[in-house]
Amino acid sequence: xxxxxxxxxxxxxxxxxxxxxxxxxxxxxxxxxxxxxxxxxxxxxxxxxxxxxxxxxxxxxxxxxxxxxxxxxxxxxxxxxxxxxxxxxxxxxxxxxxxxxxxxxxxxxxxxxxxxxxxxxxxxxxxxxxxxxxxxxxxxxxxxxxxxxxxxxxxxxxxxxxxxxxxxxxxxxxxxxxxxxxxxxxxxxxxxxxxxxxxxxxxxxxxxxxxxxxxxxxxxxxxxxxxxxxxxxxxxxxxxxxxxxxxxxxxxxxxxxxxxxxxxxxxxxxxxxxxxxxxxxxxxxxxxxxxxxxxxxxxxxxxxxxxxxxxx
Numbered sequence: 684x685x686x687x688x689x690x691x692x693x694x695x696x697x698x699x700x701x702x703x704x705x706x707x708x709x710x711x712x713x714x715x716x717x718x719x720x721x722x723x724x725x726x727x728x729x730x731x732x733x734x735x736x737x738x739x740x741x742x743x744x745x746x747x748x749x750x751x752x753x754x755x756x757x758x759x760x761x762x763x764x765x766x767x768x769x770x771x772x773x774x775x776x777x778x779x780x781x782x783x784x785x786x787x788x789x790x791x792x793x794x795x796x797x798x799x800x801x802x803x804x805x806x807x808x809x810x811x812x813x814x815x816x817x818x819x820x821x822x823x824x825x826x827x828x829x830x831x832x833x834x835x836x837x838x839x840x841x842x843x844x845x846x847x848x849x850x851x852x853x854x855x856x857x858x859x860x861x862x863x864x865x866x867x868x869x870x871x872x873x874x875x876x877x878x879x880x881x882x883x884x885x886x887x888x889x890x891x892x893x894x895x896x897x898x899x900x901x902x903x904x905x906x907x908x909x910x911x912x913x914x915x916x917x918x919x920x921x922x923x924x925x926x927x928x929x930x931x932x933x934x935x936x937x938x939x940x941x942x943x944x945x946x947x948x949x950x951x952x953x954x955x956x957x958x959x960x961x962x963x964x965x966x967x968x969x970x971x972x973x974x975x976x977x978x979x980x981x982x983x984x985x986x987x988x989x990x991x992x993x994x995x
Contacts, residue, residue: 688877691884696973698880702888703970710892716885717893723882724951725849728816730875730882732857733868743810752927753811753937758822760919760941761912762786766830768908778905780831781961785949785968786912787826789815790940797943797976801983803935811940816854819948820846827952845955850948883947883969890950890966893959898967909967913975917942935983942979943972 691698706713716723743750765786769779790812798808824842861868891898898905920941924934949965 688874691877691880699884699970702884703891706888706892710895713888713892716889720886725853727879727882728850729853729857730879732854733875734872743806757815762826764912776834777958777961779834781953781964783831785944785965787823788945788949789819791943791945794939794943798936804932808936886947887966887969890962894963909971913972943976
């Protein structure tokens with residue numbers, strides 16, 4: 684069983700892509716999860732809480748200004764990019780609000796793994812995603828209401844309640860369990876990455892299945908918008924890292940944190956509070972950003988190996 688979950692975690696990009704393809708060509712496989720997607724997302728946050736190392740946060744907390752710059756960039760750059768994309772007249776109101784939800788979400792927890800593989804500053808990545816996730820019950824609904832309220836009615840408090848129940852409480856429970864049941868936690872940590880990966884695969888595949896016809900009708904334009912937000916997020920993150928005077932490892936981290944959004948949260952919120960097609964941008968973003976981030980990590984590994992060889 685452990686080997687299976689390790690395989691799922693290690694092949695997240697590939698499995699997300701193939702599951703999305705299956706969901707598109709045969710939706711019934713994933714439509715059975717309609718009533719459970721919030722539970723799956725809560726499971727991902729609980730699993731993250733089990734492996735989150737408090738000492739990593741304490742290490743980076745000695746540089747609060749650096750964390751502030753990263754979180755500020757996260758909650759300004761990506762929401763504004765998504766807002767600009769949402770102005771395209773060819774998108775329905777639900778799809779437009781879906782982009783704003785994705786842009787207003789915190790960084791993806793999967794970014795911690797990508798940063799590690801890319802040779803970035805892992806503790807900084809953990810600090811950014813943790814702080815942004817803890818702030819998300821307030822900031823994400825606030826940004827969605829502010830930027831998207833003119834597109835569709837946005838219920839701030841129900842959305843905040845959803846994030847508290849599916850993000851904050853499961854995450855806190857996972858962290859608390861580390862001190863209450865350390866032996867159990869050590870065993871559970873072996874499965875946590877795989878559980879998170881499997882839940883994200885199911886959530887995103889369900890969103891694709893629920894929007895199969897909409898993807899066929901207008902998927903190309905939505906995908907182009909997703910690609911634009913993702914690549915601009917990477918580029919702006921890298922540029923801001925240079926502007927802030929960050930080291931190479933911290934520039935890599937900020938780039939990945941901005942380019943990768945917690946699209947799983949975006950999909951869950953969209954499905955819970957808006958028409959099903961609002962989940963389409965998040966589902967496509969989840970698949971695309973995992974593919975590009977995995978490719979970026981491979982390139983940075985190659986770059987740093989070549990740089991070290993040149994130095995030696």
